[in-house]
Amino acid sequence: GAVVSQHPSWVICKSGTSVKIECRSLDFQATTMFWYRQFPKQSLMLMATSNEGSKATYEQGVEKDKFLINHASLTLSTLTVTSAHPEDSSFYICSARRDSITKTQYFGPGTRLLVL
């Protein structure tokens, strides 16, 4: 299989605090991982592409200082939402690409963030 996990599955935090979300590929190594954001009844919007051992590539309009991404190993990428505000409340989903030939991305179960 190709299993991707995320932790936590949901989190509630106060405005101004930072939240870290972990994304792990459980049964394969992923040199590339992706972070998406999804608003209710909307599709997935790519936030950034994370490559193991190098800096993430952010999409236009995504603040790199607000959404810190670290891809420290071939099975783990983290997204830290710094100084979270209510408008950061959303469903965050990560994905991992198992190989560079098929290019298929396998998605995690998502993390729902609510900032009060």
Add this chain to the structure above:
Amino acid sequence: EDQVTQSPEALRLQEGESSSLNCSYTVSGLRGLFWYRQDPGKGPEFLFTLYSAGEEKEKERLKATLTKKESFLHITAPKPEDSATYLCAVLRQVNTGFQKLVFGTGTRLLVSP
């Protein structure tokens, strides 16, 4: 501008009533078309990848086809457990060594018993 359009936006079927979902795209540097299924509050589940026009893939009651401008997801004799949002995504080449998925807005399918 790259666009992925899915239709219909929502579809209600009776159990056993076959139908098709459409995904049309205008993307430069297409490197593949993907179909995913997404249940409420969960991440997308991979279904199929199609790479070239004329290609077809099947899995249980689902069959995906691809032309140069669109893809269809055919659902044969659906069951209530097929109810979900079906997402289409195209993989485009952004620059050398960098590709990204562009998602459509999905088709919400509801299959009634």
